[in-house]
Amino acid sequence: MSGLGKSFGGLRALDGVALSVSPGQVYGVLGPNGAGKTTLLRILLGLVRPDSGTVRVLGHAPGDRRALRDIGALIEAPAFVPGLSGRVNLRVLARARGLPDSEVDRVLGLVDLADRAGDRFGGYSLGMRQRLGVAAAMLGDPRLLILDEPTNGLDPEGVVWMRQLVRDLGSSGRTVLFSSHMLGEVEQVCDRVVVLNRGTVVAEDSMDRIRTPDVSLHLHATPDETVGRVLAAAAGTGEPVHEEPGRWLTRADPDEVPGIVRALVEAGADVHEVRAERQSLEDAFFRLTETQEERS
Numbered sequence: 001m002s003g004l005g006k007s008f009g010g011l012r013a014l015d016g017v018a019l020s021v022s023p024g025q026v027y028g029v030l031g032p033n034g035a036g037k038t039t040l041l042r043i044l045l046g047l048v049r050p051d052s053g054t055v056r057v058l059g060h061a062p063g064d065r066r067a068l069r070d071i072g073a074l075i076e077a078p079a080f081v082p083g084l085s086g087r088v089n090l091r092v093l094a095r096a097r098g099l100p101d102s103e104v105d106r107v108l109g110l111v112d113l114a115d116r117a118g119d120r121f122g123g124y125s126l127g128m129r130q131r132l133g134v135a136a137a138m139l140g141d142p143r144l145l146i147l148d149e150p151t152n153g154l155d156p157e158g159v160v161w162m163r164q165l166v167r168d169l170g171s172s173g174r175t176v177l178f179s180s181h182m183l184g185e186v187e188q189v190c191d192r193v194v195v196l197n198r199g200t201v202v203a204e205d206s207m208d209r210i211r212t213p214d215v216s217l218h219l220h221a222t223p224d225e226t227v228g229r230v231l232a233a234a235a236g237t238g239e240p241v242h243e244e245p246g247r248w249l250t251r252a253d254p255d256e257v258p259g260i261v262r263a264l265v266e267a268g269a270d271v272h273e274v275r276a277e278r279q280s281l282e283d284a285f286f287r288l289t290e291t292q293e294e295r296s
């Protein structure tokens with residue numbers, strides 16, 4: 001998709017969004033509340049029409065029957081009939097699509113609901129409802145799964161289970177596009193991630209590169225005058241921060257760290273402590289969304 005825009009009244013929910021998802025990738029859509037994640041996923045399914053831009057899903061226009069056949073989706077709370085059992089709810093969906101009842105049993109097994117499949121949907125916990133929603137999305141073994149906040153309502157055990165399921169789907173060649181504001185979750189299962197903020201893409205890259213390879217380099221080294229001079233001249237570092245006498249903080253490419261330490265020693269500095277901390281996705285997320293706030 002490219003140049004995607006969507007407004008609701010005066011509110012710009014998406015603005016010039018471009019992204020491309022390759023088959024077999026697990027792709028995370030990340031962003032704070034109201035960033036436009038759900039709107040983006042709804043557009044892919046043909047549930048919302050964009051005001052501008054071009055979108056192709058599995059080679060077709062969004063909402064095209066040929067594409068929908070190969071897409072499974074869970075968008076917001078799944079709608080099932082409360083008085084019917086989980087199994088019967090799925091059978092209704094499966095039969096409407098010409099799928100055999102054995103397919104229902106297969107997906108119930110995948111989401112660990114086989115034991116409770118005969119119970120009324122109305123009596124299901126939030127987590128069970130969510131599992132049934134995922135099972136419905138997997139009916140017919142679609143090539144592309146679009147899951148909007150799939151861990152909503154799941155307990156910690158359910159979150160771990162969902163993470164594993166998404167991973168398994170990815171490693172079996174399915175393409176999974178899922179949104180989350182649980183950053184750790186995205187970090188652990190995604191190949192690539194797009195970070196949205198206020199309707200625009202603030203980053204779109206591989207998980208490793210989003211995190212940026214840079215480390216926060218904490219140094220305890222003296223004397224200050226020598227350390228300051230060496231850090232300012234070192235390649236691959238950010239602006240050094242002099243935290244207190246003898247203590248420095250800078251950003252550095254991890255490959256440059258040995259060279260920085262060598263340069264300090266060669267310049268006659270005493271190096272007492274070197275600590276390089278990798279940035280988590282959480283750091284990257286806040287850095288990206290904060291930068292955006294500052295710009296606007």
Ligand SMILES: Nc1ncnc2c1ncn2[C@@H]1O[C@H](COP(=O)(O)OP(=O)(O)OP(=O)(O)O)[C@@H](O)[C@H]1O
Binds near residue numbers: 034
């Ligand atoms: N049908 C609609 N009518 C009016 N405004 C809408 C509609 N759908 C979304 N919006 C607005 O568009 C913006 C983006 O919403 P969207 O649901 O896509 O964000 P999100 O990133 O999924 O957020 P959340 O994490 O809170 O679900 C929000 O400000 C929202 O209020």
